[in-house]
Amino acid sequence: MIKKALILFSLCAICLWGEEPQVLYLTWRGDPSTTMTVMWHTDDGQDTSIIQYQREGEATWHHAEGRAKPLLKSSVTVHQVELTGLNENTDYFFRISDGEIHRFRTLPNGLNRPLKVVIGGDAYMTPEPFTKMNKEVASKDPDFVILTGDIAYSEGLRCALKTLRWKIERWEEFFRIWTRDMVTKEGRIIPIVPVIGNHDVLEGFDDPFKKEVLFYEVFTFPHEGIPFRLMRIGKDLCFYLLDSGHTFPVAGSQAEWLEKSLVGNQQALFHIPAYHMAAYPTVTAFSHRSSRDIRKFWCPLFERYGVKISMEHDNHAFKRTFPIREEKVTPGGVIYLGDGAWGVPPEKPHRHWYLYKSAQINSYWLLTIDRERCLCEAYNNDGELLDKLEVLPHHKAPL
Ligand SMILES: [Fe+2]
Incomplete structure (x- = not known):
C-alpha cells in the first residue's frame, strides 16, 4: 500500500513539475554578493517558476517565485527567478520546485578574498x-x-x-x-x-x-x-x-x-x-x-x-x-x-x-x-x- 502511494506521489510530482530541465544556468542582474538569478528552459508548457533554496547548513527551505516567458513564440519557456537578500561569499543549495538539488556561491562584497x-x-x-x-x-x-x-x-x-x-x-x-x-x-x-x-x-x-x-x-x-x-x-x-x-x-x-x-x-x-x-x-x-x-x-x-x-x-x-x-x-x-x-x-x-x-x-x-x-x-x-x-x-x- 505504502509502495503504491509512493509511486503515485512520484508520478504526480513528475506531472506537476516535469523532469529536471536540461537547460539550467545562473547569472546576475543585481548585486552578485546578495543576489543570484536562476534561469532554466522548459518545453512542456510549464508556466510557473519556483525555486526553493537554503544556505549551506540551514535546515529550512526558502521559497522564491519568478517569471516564465515564452521564447519568441516558440515552445520553449524561459524561466527566471531572482534570489535576493543572500549572504555574501556563501554557499547555497537550490532546487526547482522540489527537484534535484544544486549548489551555488555568492560573491564577496569586495576583494575580501582572491x-x-x-x-x-x-x-x-x-x-x-x-x-x-x-x-x-x-x-x-x-x-x-x-x-x-x-x-x-x-x-x-x-x-x-x-x-x-x-x-x-x-x-x-x-x-x-x-x-x-x-x-x-x-x-x-x-x-x-x-x-x-x-x-x-x-x-x-x-x-x-x-x-x-x-x-x-x-x-x-x-x-x-x-x-x-x-x-x-x-x-x-x-x-x-x-x-x-x-x-x-x-x-x-x-x-x-x-x-x-x-x-x-x-x-x-x-x-x-x-x-x-x-x-x-x-x-x-x-x-x-x-x-x-x-x-x-x-x-x-x-x-x-x-x-x-x-x-x-x-x-x-x-x-x-x-x-x-x-x-x-x-x-x-x-x-x-x-x-x-x-x-x-x-x-x-x-x-x-x-x-x-x-x-x-x-x-x-x-x-x-x-x-x-x-x-x-x-x-x-x-x-x-x-x-x-x-x-x-x-x-x-x-x-
Ligand atoms: Fe565576433
Missing part, C-alpha cells in the same frame, strides 16, 4: 572544442565566467535554413552543453555573465535596434533591453560590460554612460572593461569600423580613468598587447588582452606594432584578483599556461 574570474569569447561553433574548453575552464574552479560575445553563433553561420526555430535550437544546444559542463568538481554551478557579440544579433551593424534579439531573451539585465552595464564587486572592482556596436552604438549614450560610471567609481582598485570587438585586433582589420570607434570613443576614457587591462575578443586567436596610450606603445598604458578563441577554430594573427604576444590557439584568460594585484594568466584548452602578467591597483605605480 576572486577568480574567467574571461573568454567566441564560444560555441561545434560541440567538441566547446566542451573541451568548458571542461578546462571548470577545472580551474572560477567564481564566474564572463563570456564576451559570439556565444551560440545563432546568427551569421553559413546555413541554408536560418529560421527562427533553427536559431532557437542553436541557443538550446549551447545551453544544454553549458549546463552539463560548467559545474565544478564540488558540484557548484559556475555563473555566466554574458556580453553581446556580432553573431548574437542579426547580420549587419547598421541598425542598432533590430528586433528579436535572442540574446536579450535568454539572459537578463539590470535594465531590460540594455546590455551594457556595470558589475561591481563591492567598492573594489568594476567590470564594465559593453556592447561593441551590435545593438547600441559605441559612441553616444553608451560612451557617456561609460565615462560617468568610471568617474563615479574612482575609489575602485581595478577597472576592467570587457567587450566583443577589438580595439587592437590580431586577425581582423585595424581599420574596421568597430575597432576605430572603440579606439576613438572608449580607449581615451580607459586611459584617463585608470583602466590597466581591457578584455577584447572576436578574432579567434590569442593576444597580449604592449601597454598603449594615445595609440602608441607607452609604459603605464592600457594592456589589451584577448582575443576570442574559446571554442572556435583558431586563426592566424597578423603582425602588428601593438602585439606583444599572439598565437593561433584556443585560449582564455583567468584573472585572480585581490586587493594587492590582479594576476592575469592565459591558458589553452589543454590547461597549458600561455602567458602571465601582474597588474597593480590603478592608484599604484605601474610595474
Whole structure:
C-alpha cells in the first residue's frame, strides 16, 4: 500500500513539475554578493517558476517565485527567478520546485578574498572544442565566467535554413552543453555573465535596434533591453560590460554612460572593461569600423580613468598587447588582452606594432584578483599556461 502511494506521489510530482530541465544556468542582474538569478528552459508548457533554496547548513527551505516567458513564440519557456537578500561569499543549495538539488556561491562584497574570474569569447561553433574548453575552464574552479560575445553563433553561420526555430535550437544546444559542463568538481554551478557579440544579433551593424534579439531573451539585465552595464564587486572592482556596436552604438549614450560610471567609481582598485570587438585586433582589420570607434570613443576614457587591462575578443586567436596610450606603445598604458578563441577554430594573427604576444590557439584568460594585484594568466584548452602578467591597483605605480 505504502509502495503504491509512493509511486503515485512520484508520478504526480513528475506531472506537476516535469523532469529536471536540461537547460539550467545562473547569472546576475543585481548585486552578485546578495543576489543570484536562476534561469532554466522548459518545453512542456510549464508556466510557473519556483525555486526553493537554503544556505549551506540551514535546515529550512526558502521559497522564491519568478517569471516564465515564452521564447519568441516558440515552445520553449524561459524561466527566471531572482534570489535576493543572500549572504555574501556563501554557499547555497537550490532546487526547482522540489527537484534535484544544486549548489551555488555568492560573491564577496569586495576583494575580501582572491576572486577568480574567467574571461573568454567566441564560444560555441561545434560541440567538441566547446566542451573541451568548458571542461578546462571548470577545472580551474572560477567564481564566474564572463563570456564576451559570439556565444551560440545563432546568427551569421553559413546555413541554408536560418529560421527562427533553427536559431532557437542553436541557443538550446549551447545551453544544454553549458549546463552539463560548467559545474565544478564540488558540484557548484559556475555563473555566466554574458556580453553581446556580432553573431548574437542579426547580420549587419547598421541598425542598432533590430528586433528579436535572442540574446536579450535568454539572459537578463539590470535594465531590460540594455546590455551594457556595470558589475561591481563591492567598492573594489568594476567590470564594465559593453556592447561593441551590435545593438547600441559605441559612441553616444553608451560612451557617456561609460565615462560617468568610471568617474563615479574612482575609489575602485581595478577597472576592467570587457567587450566583443577589438580595439587592437590580431586577425581582423585595424581599420574596421568597430575597432576605430572603440579606439576613438572608449580607449581615451580607459586611459584617463585608470583602466590597466581591457578584455577584447572576436578574432579567434590569442593576444597580449604592449601597454598603449594615445595609440602608441607607452609604459603605464592600457594592456589589451584577448582575443576570442574559446571554442572556435583558431586563426592566424597578423603582425602588428601593438602585439606583444599572439598565437593561433584556443585560449582564455583567468584573472585572480585581490586587493594587492590582479594576476592575469592565459591558458589553452589543454590547461597549458600561455602567458602571465601582474597588474597593480590603478592608484599604484605601474610595474
Ligand atoms: Fe565576433
